[in-house]
Amino acid sequence: MTIKVIGFARSTNTLRVISCLNELGIPYQLEPPADFAAIKKDDYLANKHPFGKIPVLYDGDYKISESRAICRYLVSKYQGKYNNTILIPHDVHEAGLVDQFIFYESFYYEPVVAKIIIHEIVLKTPESEIAKRALKDLDKVLGVYDKLLEGKEYLNGEFSLADLFHYPCAHFIYSSHADLWDKRPNVKKWLNRLRNRDAWKASLEKKNKL
Numbered sequence: 001m002t003i004k005v006i007g008f009a010r011s012t013n014t015l016r017v018i019s020c021l022n023e024l025g026i027p028y029q030l031e032p033p034a035d036f037a038a039i040k041k042d043d044y045l046a047n048k049h050p051f052g053k054i055p056v057l058y059d060g061d062y063k064i065s066e067s068r069a070i071c072r073y074l075v076s077k078y079q080g081k082y083n084n085t086i087l088i089p090h091d092v093h094e095a096g097l098v099d100q101f102i103f104y105e106s107f108y109y110e111p112v113v114a115k116i117i118i119h120e121i122v123l124k125t126p127e128s129e130i131a132k133r134a135l136k137d138l139d140k141v142l143g144v145y146d147k148l149l150e151g152k153e154y155l156n157g158e159f160s161l162a163d164l165f166h167y168p169c170a171h172f173i174y175s176s177h178a179d180l181w182d183k184r185p186n187v188k189k190w191l192n193r194l195r196n197r198d199a200w201k202a203s204l205e206k207k208n209k210l
Helices: 012-024 036-040 042-047 067-078 092-122 129-148 161-176 178-182 185-195 198-209
Strands: 003-006 028-031 056-059 062-065
Touching (some): 003 012, 012 028, 012 161, 036 042, 062 067, 067 161, 092 129, 092 161, 129 178, 178 185
Parallel strands (some): 003 028
Antiparallel strands (some): 056 062
16 A cells, blocks of 8 residues: 655655655655645544644554654665665664764754744744844854764765755755855765755655645
8 A cells, every 4th residue: 555645745844754755765645735724623633643733644554643753664664675775774873873863953953944944934034033043053053064974975974864854954945045054065065965866856846746
């Protein structure tokens, strides 16, 4: 049975899951809700996501929500089934480091980038103090990443789920703040590798069709 993803293709969280599916070569169907109001209705809250969020993934009768949890599930069940892409290494120590970088993304990177997306793209308030502070914070965060990437193509050496998690948010603000990434050689090369992966390009095609 084909996997079904409930979500908007232009959502960073949905793109995270779509990218994971594409990296692993897993067939899937994307079913966007009718509109944003639909995910706040009682039926959606009761049967899909209790907080009215996207994405939600169905694998047969199995349902799971929250993009990072969904991706971990997909790796656990399907890694190696459709192609040779390894997103979480089998070695316990290497897998632990991937989780470490995933937590870096979750706690230090994504919250800052999300504030910029919300204020610049959603609320159209790029001059707000929150947006300005977030840009300064992102500048510091990327400075740390440049050091983490020294001598490496990807965060853990080889491409992993940790790298995949970083790009969806960056995609939406890179064009307006490219200097933050590009002034750091290691970060610039890393970001270019991520944006040029075939799986990401396929994810963008899905986004642009909907």
